Amino acid sequence: MATQTRTRNTQATRNKRSEAAQDEARGSDGRFKKSGFSIEGKGAVIGAAAAGLAVGLAANVARKLAVQSPTILSGEWDQALANEHKLTLKVFDAIEATSEAHPTKRAALLMNLKHMLAKHALEEENTIYPALREAGEIEAADELNKDHGYVKQYLYELTETPKDSPAWIAKVRQFRSDIEKHMREEETTLFPRLRAKLSAEKNKELTVARNKEGLKLA
Template identity: 50%
Template sequence: MATRTRSKSSNDTRTGDRSGGNGGRRSAFGWGGQTGVIAAAAMAGAAVGIAANLGRKFVVQGIGASAGDWSEALAAEHQLVLALFDKLGATSDEQTWMRAHLLTKIKNALGKHALEEENVLYPVLRRANAAHDADALNGEHGYVKTYLYELETTAKDDPGWLAKARELRAMLEEHMRMEEDEVFPALRAGLSEEQNAELSRAINREGLKLA
């Protein structure tokens, strides 16, 4: 930032400026008494930025958390992802920007969802003597990430791009069906009301990390 150097007159040397701090001298940047206003504005701006970020997190996380307990929250996130895939499936080869945009939203949603399941849900499954289910579902997450990488690194107007996206949707739908119809109900039934409530809180906390 360019600054203007103000030459001091003999009067300035004798009397100084007692309107501010710093030994009664004016700021070399010529801000004078506005320094406090600028500092206050900067602090207010930072506070607004922090509040906006927290607000965004709670809005995003609220998509799942508002659904109720952990199983309903995760099922709501499933539906959100499938809806994004439906929008993606309606694009043409010329809509490369839209495909890239929707793919980014899908990756973000699946990243948050995977964090909740891999760091909270699947460990609880293993502890509940359902390690086979936990390991199988976790392994499928690896294939999902491979598909996402291939879609990310392939030209969005490639003739086979949309077909691969549809393959991933079909795989995810089967993965989600197994969770919602078999794994979630069995785990929920085996936990007490208090344990289910704590699992809901733990998944919500984990989701906030990437919301």
């Protein structure tokens, strides 16, 4: 009998502890809490995180549109690309205005140049050059693509060369000379020829496609 009494007392103690633990786990409204946060509290945190993500995505889209807008607003695809050429040459002007005493500024301008040329190359290689091939300008499209390979080589060499070296600015000037020839051929010969071969609808489609590609790296 004594053993049965002790067993019942032990079970009663456990039940009381369980009830106390449940009371502690409940909030003032009687609902359970988890890991120190009520279910409603956790939902609020998740909601705030989702709202923050939405704001961040919206800001990123706005930034991309701001970067791409100068060329989007330029008009048709050929006008937009010509405008990007002009903006690129302005960066070259800024670089050439620096001296060996400003290696940090040169490095920053080079980073800007890399980004501009990468975006521009993506637009041309994914939309304009394929259109040239479809229009029968296969050799011309291949040559333009080959030129882009040399652009990447120049950018690599300028990255690796000390910015306070006389060789660095000499390489910049050589690069500019070569890229200006590439730009002139596109603007004065190949792009007008392609535009003339395409219908008004096809030119419009090419403009839209170019803008979409540009936004990827804007």
